[in-house]
Amino acid sequence: MSHRPSTPRPGFRAVTPVSILDIRRRIEAGTLTPQAAIAQSRERIDAADGELFAFARRAAPDAPVLAQGPLAGIALGIKDLFDTADLPTEYGSPIYAGHQPRADAALVAVARAAGAFVAGKTHTTEFAFMTPAPTRNPHDLARSPGGSSSGSAAAVAAGLVAGAFGSQTAGSTIRPASFCGIAGFKPSFRLLPTVGMKTFAWSLDTAGLFAGGVRDVAHLAAILSGRDLGIGDDTPSALRVGLYRSGIDGQLSPAMADAWAQGAAACERLGWRVVDIVEDKTLRQAREVQPLIQDYEGAVSLTYERLHHGASLSEALRLALQRGAAIPAERYDDARRTARNGRRAVNALFGNCDVILSPSAPGEAPLFIEGTGDPAFNRLWTLAGTPCVNVPGLRSPSGLPLGLTISARFGRDKLALAAAAGLESILCSA
Amino acid sequence: MSHRPSTPRPGFRAVTPVSILDIRRRIEAGTLTPQAAIAQSRERIDAADGELFAFARRAAPDAPVLAQGPLAGIALGIKDLFDTADLPTEYGSPIYAGHQPRADAALVAVARAAGAFVAGKTHTTEFAFMTPAPTRNPHDLARSPGGSSSGSAAAVAAGLVAGAFGSQTAGSTIRPASFCGIAGFKPSFRLLPTVGMKTFAWSLDTAGLFAGGVRDVAHLAAILSGRDLGIGDDTPSALRVGLYRSGIDGQLSPAMADAWAQGAAACERLGWRVVDIVEDKTLRQAREVQPLIQDYEGAVSLTYERLHHGASLSEALRLALQRGAAIPAERYDDARRTARNGRRAVNALFGNCDVILSPSAPGEAPLFIEGTGDPAFNRLWTLAGTPCVNVPGLRSPSGLPLGLTISARFGRDKLALAAAAGLESILCSA
Secondary structure: OOOOOOOOOOOOOOOOOOOHHHHHHHHHHOOOOHHHHHHHHHHHHHHHHHHHOOEEEEOOOOOOOOOOOOOOOOEEEEEOOEOOOOOOOOOOOHHHOOOOOOOOOHHHHHHHHOOOEEEEEEOOOHHHOOOOOOOOEOOEOOEOOOOOOHHHHHHHHOOOOOEEEEEEOOOOOHHHHHHHOOEEEEOOOOOOOOOOEOOOOOOOOEEEEEEOOHHHHHHHHHHHHOOOOOOOOOOOOOOEEEEEEOOOHHHOOHHHHHHHHHHHHHHHHOOOEEEEEEOOHHHHHHHHHHHHHHHHHHHHHOHHHHHHOHHHOOHHHHHHHHHHHOOOHHHHHHHHHHHHHHHHHHHHHHHHOOEEEEEOOOOOOOEHHHOOOOOOOOHHHHHHOOOEEEEEEEEOOOOOEEEEEEEEOOOOHHHHHHHHHHHHHHHHOO | OOOOOOOOOOOOOOOOOOOHHHHHHHHHHOOOOHHHHHHHHHHHHHHHHHHHOOEEEEOOOOOOOOOOOOOOOOEEEEEOOEOOOOOOOOOOOHHHOOOOOOOOOHHHHHHHHOOOEEEEEEOOOHHHOOOOOOOOEOOEOOEOOOOOOHHHHHHHHOOOOOEEEEEEOOOOOHHHHHHHOOEEEEOOOOOOOOOOEOOOOOOOOEEEEEEOOHHHHHHHHHHHHOOOOOOOOOOOOOOEEEEEEOOOHHHOOHHHHHHHHHHHHHHHHOOOEEEEEEOOHHHHHHHHHHHHHHHHHHHHHOHHHHHHOHHHOOHHHHHHHHHHHOOOHHHHHHHHHHHHHHHHHHHHHHHHOOEEEEEOOOOOOOEHHHOOOOOOOOHHHHHHOOOEEEEEEEEOOOOOEEEEEEEEOOOOHHHHHHHHHHHHHHHHOO
């Protein structure tokens, strides 16, 4: 797979992700050692992070590098929402300054047991909500990498680490992957454990992964989940691809609307059949109810922080939690019924198509001062718990990445990854 | 409601739970202050806990007692599986000796915000699994209070606190409530937040509540959940009650088989129609697959503890986690499908009846040295996520409590509580 560097911009170097599969092939061929691979990651972080601000904490200089395991030599950035036993975990909030968990989050422990090296904790927005982290977009330092998995997406895009952990409650994995031009994978709900990840909304929070390309992220997901998710070189044939037409398509930038059309055309070049799918009332209601569920559950999850550390919350989060705390339980219970109906309706969509192609964000990365961007195009798929892959490869006229999402039926993660890999191959070779 | 003290046994005093509703009525009438109510709880703990071992940690002597809020004057025991910001939280494991969380678990924070007083952390079995806590059954100090919510159930049964938090992954709320002769409530899955509660199995773990009587636990649940769950004095009329006949009924002790029949007869005296429901293959498979899901998820959740602190785990847990870690992901995914079919089948049962009456345990509390008892009769309802209430009031010929479970359809927590309160009234007045 080719990762083409973007045009270098003032104040920053060329953006070149590294490939997990490539590193592992070289290690297995004996041309690279895990120690050397990790040392290269350390050097890249040293060189770039003074401008990028992807890392909240770095691994200790003497942190052990494992020589064995399927992820030996793979440096990972861990979103600072996941607990780590050897590094403080602050959840992007001053309330947790210096907080040192006693245990690794389950997914971190699984990755380390497979030989991965935790290069550091990456910046998250405050409790994975909207208040920006300091991280910049490696494609343009004046822009946001997206959120809430800001540091993880930026670190992978800049090649500082081969892979990274994120999370998604609305659009926090797929959107930054789109803005940073890398592969992002939000698996089926609870395919990857969230144990030891700070909860915002328990019915939505999903652990996500980043890597340079789709095959890389599939390989990482396969090892971490113990599932057969690895994608070979064959591209699926005869897929039916639905283009999800919704009431918010008018919010797409012209460049993203064009990218979506390019993606659909690429699917047709692959021999896939492309059909329009129009959002009905049940689906629209589910998409629109996601923020209420997020707000209500967030206010419950963060009750202690809201009531005892309100002055240490950003104004945006404080207001969101107040809004959530004011939602009557009956309204939330109604919203859960709407969500359940929406899940059934999403499931039914996959009777008419194998995968769905949709925009990963309204457009290119916003300016840093404008915030982390809008998750509107991600909310339905997070609520539905379906596997989603951000496919990189397209660019706006100004050279910034634009991502497309491939979604599949709940539990069909391998199909989503295989279709995304096929689409990526044709978009990256165009 | 009357709570009849049992016959005092050698080495222990009479067992008399206190009533949340009674305390609140007296506070509202001005005949009791919250401070006096909490002081009484403190005195009872001082007097009894040297024999009972219900508490792992006590509140500091100067811990503030709130005068306002719907739970002011209510002393709660918090299972030491829930994080508390002011008291160490050790999850029943030496791995977490002295561990001091930075925040209260969500449910703890909600309770404190409602005015409740956290009297202390109650003993849990190791990570809420099977290795016993030191707690004794207040009805007979030679017996187990059940597990994993051992300290919470014992503390409520002995009247040391008015209410307590528990959790249930297989049968850890309903079973100890049965053994201790108190009301236990396992609400619909995720009605109460588990945020800040140590995870064992994410698709099963449910926060539960204990109180002296069913109306007390309903009142506590109503305040903590923000739902209309309070039960008045009226008993529901014309209910259809299903007796769940399963393949493990042969494991019931004669005393419990008799108690179940007494419960059915009491339902008929209430004018309810009692019908047999026979477990079919789908339901049996769901019941039987619950341990596999628990083992697999437990091994993932506790990856860090398993790999880095194996020598500090009990042998029983270490073996269970090894067993879980050896389960192929595909087998777990099959089990989840079996569970989903089982949930649908349980839901369908409630087309034929309004509530289900079943034994809460195979029999009376086992001897302390024999362990915390068998959750076999609870597994299906935990897997299904249905609301369950342990109804106290019956006794074995040897004078030990025997509990029955009322279950209702997912989301019909109020119906389950109302039916349980009706049954309790007739059993306790018999």
